[in-house]
Amino acid sequence: MKAGVDAARSAPELPPARFAACFCTAFAALGLLWMPWVLLRQVDAFLGFQTPGELGRDVALALLLLTLPAALLTLLALGVQALVARLRSAAAARTVAWSVLLLPLAWLCVWQFGSASRAWLSQVTGSALTLTATGRLLALVALLAISVLLLRGQRLSRLLARMAALLRGLHGPALLLLGAAAVWLLLHPPRLMTLTPPASGPVGAKRPDVYLITIDTLAAEDAAVCGDGPTTMPRLRALAARASCFDRHYASSNFTTPSTATMETGALPWTHWGVQIVAKMALGMHGQTLASQLRAQGYEAHSISANLMASPRHHGSDDEYTTQTISPSPSLGLKPRVALSAFPDTTLPFWLSGLIPLLDTLDVHLFPERSPFAPEHTYQAARALLERAAQGQRPQFMWLHTLPPHDPYLPPPSTKYKLLPQGELDRWSQLLGMTRYVPDQQALIDKHRLRYREAIMGADQALGSFLDELDRRGKLDGAMVIITADHGESFERGYLGHAGEWLHEAVIRVPLVIKLPGQKAGRVVHTPVSLADVVPTVADVLGLPPPPAADGRSLKPALQGDELAQQPVFSMAMEQQSRFRPLRAGHYAVIDGPHKLVLDLGANKTELYDLAADPHERRDLSATDAATAARLRQLLEQRLAAAEKKRAAQFDKP
Template sequence: MSAAAAAPSTAIPAASLWRCFGAAHAALSILWMPWALLKQVDAFLGFLTPVELLRDVALALLVLAVPALIIAMVAMLGAGLARRLGAGEPAAHALAWGLLIVPVGWVCLWQFGSAGWAWLRTVSGTSLSLNSHLRVGAAVALLLLAYALGRQGRWRGLVGKTVQALLGLRGLALLALALSCGWLLLQPPRLLGPADAPAVPPAAADQPDVFLFTIDTLAAQDAMVCGDGPTLMPRLREFARQATCFDRHYASANFTTPSTATLETGALPWTHWGVQIVAKMSADVRDHTLARRLREQGYETHSISANLMASPRHHGSFAHYDTDTISPSPSLGLKPRRALTLFPDTTLPFWLSGLVPFLDTLDVYRFAEHNPFPPELSYAAAKQQLAKAHRPVFMWVHTLPPHDPYLAPEGFKYQLLPQGELDRWSQMLGMGHYTPAQQTVIDKHRLRYRESIMAADAALGRFLDDLRQSGRLDKAIVAITSDHGESFEHGFMGHAGETMNEGVLRVPLVIKLPGQSTGRVVSQPVSLADVAPTLADLAGGGGLPRADGRSLKPALLGDTLPARPVLSMAMERQSRFAPIGQGHYVLIDGDHKLTYDAAARTATLHDLAADPRETTDLMATQPELGARLRADLEARLAQVEQLRARQFGGTR
């Protein structure tokens, strides 16, 4: 009797396309998706309303039907092939279910492991990292376990129990899918596509092209662009000698999303509120971009980005561009993220891309010694777009290196660090905190990073040569900068998080006017928020209504800029729906830098002229200065909080 009772729970059911689809969708939607959402739900709730979050969940359930159907079709094709080879029906059904369980099981186990690892890092307070070797080792261990179960005759029983469990969840998954379709009819997402271009006036004959180049993760202290000393960027230095070079230019945030949103609008993160990695700018700000202003003046507007987080698709501002291109790349991990930008107003590109996490690991091994995002691919896309232009253009090109992996191409790799050390992607540490004992290996990472800077400079130089030969460069307004830098000190490697040191915040800025041949260096602190207002002003478009920055045109003409504090901020943990009480904020007034922790309500003060490495806190020795700067920053925060409360309301 016990054997008979056990049989139904271990027997492998007959496989059909409908059954396989239902089981695969149940695994992805009920087992995988909640864990994927759990890791980021706090961030989502920081900028999505409940209605928007429910829309994204419904859309995710609908999108998950696509991989579920593909898996089901592969399973049935496998069963059909088995029958053609003479296998019996039980074996064909077993193979079909096995082909289904392997991919969905792998994705679910990966997500459980990733969430568990993140939890372990949080509770342990350490910088544990799950590198690619461990991930591949886990995959091999799972395969060995499956083989061992097969050798012991337990495989069929395990498959039978798993299939029965998934089929038991099938009804719930299909009900959720049906409800999602109904909800999306009420709350349809916006699709990426050509926007309805507004009527634009004819461009003036003498209207200059406007080029904005951003080189991701380029620290000013490593690039050394301004001045006459040593440099890693000789081509940019050469260009800067006939332009204006700002050697104290500060990013508005310490990672890409908020900084590039500022670059588009001139609005600081606490104004545009694109402060989480996956957050869009608030609707009232993203309608007032530099691209829109120039488009209204008759410009063609084009964006080309190798980093999805820098793309107007990600910011929600894509409607102001005639073309919005994600740079081509052989990276497998980029492909699902790029495909999901079909829904640019949602979190899907960064949420559901976790459905194929092994693609990122495959990239680590397929491109073992090379960066799969070479800047040449972005510049080639820009050249193609320029060849089709019929009016003056505003073109924003965002390239990825020297962003990690710090793997320069041939001719630059091994110039600063010999072969055999950190020359493969899998050997590199991830971003995060490190101990003093690790500083030596961190310094070696910095050398590889600097090699990537050298390669990025050469690629930019070649594209500038192309523009010069085409006759566009000398007649154009050109700005070259970065979204943020990179830290290799103060116990933190990389960017983002709470790190606000000079390595992360100070980035190059070079601006060249049409026909300019005289170079100058400006040592006054300026902000990334100043770039968009400056370009709008130079192109004759006037100001940007939501900009916090100002035009730097006086400095470009050799005049003095009025003294003004520069602000940067890290607000990943600050919800737009809650009173401001989280985040790290920097106020730079002349040579002095105040860093304020809003949660702990503590501040540090540094004299950047006397102490550029920020090793000595002056709050105790210069209390009056510290109190004045802190009062200034807190007054600004209070004003911003009033605006936030009016726009988004209080705590929900």
């Protein structure tokens, strides 16, 4: 009995819930316990693509921004305390106030620790370690059970008092860290997104409007745009009937950031170096975008993107556009990322927004059967620009990037259930998302592909509606229209999704349709071409030189009906390659005529395929056709050596 009384006396008591104490407690938890796990999860990527000064600036800015949620949580706790004090007692109010403050912080820290640990285990084991809806429910039940066991035998106020005492010991280090962050930001201030649009050059000769429309995650095989067989995109095929349709067009990479940076510059990823989710284009690419070039010719340049990773804000080229916006969306998870993109030369949108992890989860339940990223949001914003452009005299360059059929595969009601009947994969929570899978799951993956194709149908309908709008306004016939995608989607080889090391056809072969001003006759081009060719092609059609950093070539001869000379085409996945180290990692593909060689540089392993005889890359010919494999590897290594020289000149310090 005496031991119990002594233990009770030695237990800390809850301090008064005042603003200074609560704020310091909240900031200590966020800055010293939560944020290190956020940083740790991406630290390799940060160190591979940021200088220590840039990383220090981002950490300092993140710490400063953490004062906002700390202050909001403090005000909430104090507000609840005042209300409870009026209804009950001061003691009860104090316990409630600290509960409101500490329990969410504890949950957030535990969640971030678990999330970082799962990501680390996935990397080490090579397994996705994803949880099904049932698994997440069981994990929640287990967490509640553990909470009950922790609370059993002691009052909640004692547990809160111990937590408060632990964090009170961190008040001093947290405030010192905050002061150091403020000093660092004074010395290394981040750039704020410009609100004043850059001026365009003088309006010279009459030039056509240019509309670049990119559809995220659109695989060429699933879209089936060129030719006359079955298609999921009848509206795009109708445009292709009066345009040039390239049926062997390759994205420069297998996910959004590097491919869309290529769309802006005509440079391949090993030139622009925007090759990782946290990586901006290299500073040497500033002023090298198509938008910058067209503005110099009197154009207004506008970007509207439904995917932040496709936006000039993410690439670091936002100040080269007349306007650049993120498509309006009801998604809760997108909102903090968009807000943080106000600092376009930082990585904050891709790690600090994890402070509100519930928002992405809430999206799954708030929009259970229809995507919150519907393409109509982008096209509606574009219509507003068209209305405004009608009042001016400048030619328009518009780059519109829509998200579906990117996961979640949630088609609109007009196309849902056209391929897969009701009752299977109806809701977002039933979809797997990007993951590895075992052969026994292939039948389930095939059903995901049917929903994906229904989403393509929905994207095609929205695209067709916008093309009709251009036609109604008299802008379609005289414009140059380019429609393509940043990458495709895999439903094979044990992988669902894109990114990673995969460079097979499903992931990198995407549609490309180009309509010249006034063009009426359609043609199909079978020569392999690259996403890096788009910018030089637009420049050539308009009578301009290509941007100096462009790696691609002009496709104008093919657009005019001439034979297009065969040239090798390159695609690459370089997420594991640091821009500060020699090229020793990554996966690289070269397509030359019917042959395709894929090189795993880190493992020194190659695969060779004859795409004419084996379009789904099931037979590796690297051993049986060693001569072709050696020739293509030599070609690829020559280009890698040239890319390495450019990398060293730009990033290696003397």
